[in-house]
Amino acid sequence: MTHPAQGASATATTHAREQQPTRSTRGWIVTLAALGINLVLGVLYSWGVMAKALVVQWHWTKTQAAMPFTVSTVAFALTMVFAGRVQDRIGPRLIARCGGLMLGLGLIASAYTQSPLVMLITFGVIGGCGIGLGYSATTPPCIKWFPPAKKGVITGLVVSGVGLAAVYMSPLTQYLLGPGNDISHAFLVLGIGTIVVVTVLTQVLANPPAGYQPAPAAGPATAKTPSQGRNLDWHEMLRTAQFYQLWVMFILAAAAGLMIIAHAAIIAKEQAGLGWGFMPIALLALFNTTGRITSGFLSDRIGRTRTMILAFVLQAVNMFLFARYTTPALLLFGAAFTGLCYGTIFTLMPAATADFYGVRNLGVNYGLVFTGFGVAGVLGPILAGRIRDLTGSYTASYFISGVLLLVAAVLALATRSPAAAEQPFVTPKPRAEVTDHPKEVL
Secondary structure (H helix, E strand, C coil), X not given: CCCHHHHHHHHHHHHHHHXXXXXXXXXXXXXXXHHXXXXXXXXXXXXXXXXXXXHHHCCCCHHHHHHHHHHHHHHHHHHHHHHHHHHHXXXXXXXXXXXXXXXXXXXXXXXXXXXXXXXXXXXXXXXXXXXXXXXXXXXXXXXXXXXXXXXXXXXXXXHHHHHHHHHHHHHHHHHHCCCCCCHHHHHHHHHHHHHHHHHHHHHHCCCCCCCCEECCCCCCCCCCCCCCCCCCCHHHHCCCHHHHHHHHHHHHHHHHHHHHHHHHHHHHHXXXXXXXXXXXXXXXXXXXXXXXXXXXXXXXXXXXXXXXXXXXXXXXXXXXXXXXXXXXXXHHHHHHHHHHHHHHHHHHHHHHHHHHHCCCCHHHHHHHHHHHHHHHHHHHHHHHHHHHHHHCCCHHHHHHHHHHHHHHHHHHHHCCCCXXXXXCCCCCCCCCCCCCCCCCCC
């Protein structure tokens, strides 16, 4: 018979063991799976190749060709709010799986229409919602497996998949549009592939088990994360000025990158005589990925807002010079530099959201911040397309983007961590973390 004191001691020992920091290879498995899912969701960034084909093969206007991309970014951003909330409650696996299915079905449905209006629904609404569902379920679970000091680099690694996707997706799409094939064939193949790959990768996507604590990161000193340990819900976040600063910065900074992405193939042809439209898109995507990863390392060391200021100012200079990129070499340089600075947004914004408001409700909190991406998706591509249709060039749109980026840099300079008076901390009621697997650490 076990003495009551012995039983209590055993329980205490078990509880203490659960609370001890743990190093787990499962976290890296989840991170790699999330990276793989984002590599598929990044089909959005190959739209420049599709837009050019829509203009050439189906004789759409440049504004019409940009509209499915724009609607998709809006649907993507709005879905992030709902999907983030659900992901926080039921875990990432089912949400990501539904996202892959919706994106795949949207692409397949796009293969059976040549109507600009219908494609706004198939690729724009259905595909965009699928991307939002999948994307909302990749970053939050990965961050939870690692200590705060690695928040930036893990976020950068996961979101790099979306940027890196166009490195292979753009030439793949160009190949699918080859002799004997049309846009419909490309949509069909991409849709089927999306469903298969995402379904497989979601099998290992999961939150940590209840009581899991990551071991502290070893290495050099890192930037302070002032809100570490605070977990605010979305309605508390909306009462802070920092949310609106992050949101506006997201819009202003993302608009320039989305403008170039949506029109890259056309800009390359008209401005520099570069016929291989996928080249600037693939190069932009490669440096987009580089920007996501390097900004994670850098911001963990010098801070999120300092890294934002650096990226926004450099991107503004690039936009002011973009009209002068009139040779293939200069145009490719401009596309690469655009990708480098643009990619930083998707590491810095979720990491800053987690710094300011905690990781427990990161899905819905970042989902609300991410709605700025939807606004940028309308502002950048449509403004640029309209200016091009009216003036015959993109020059004015480059200048406008540069000014907006300087405004974003000033906002970043003024952004500070929420003060205690602005964010009354409410101790959350203890609740078990949602997991998608048995409670063991591999």
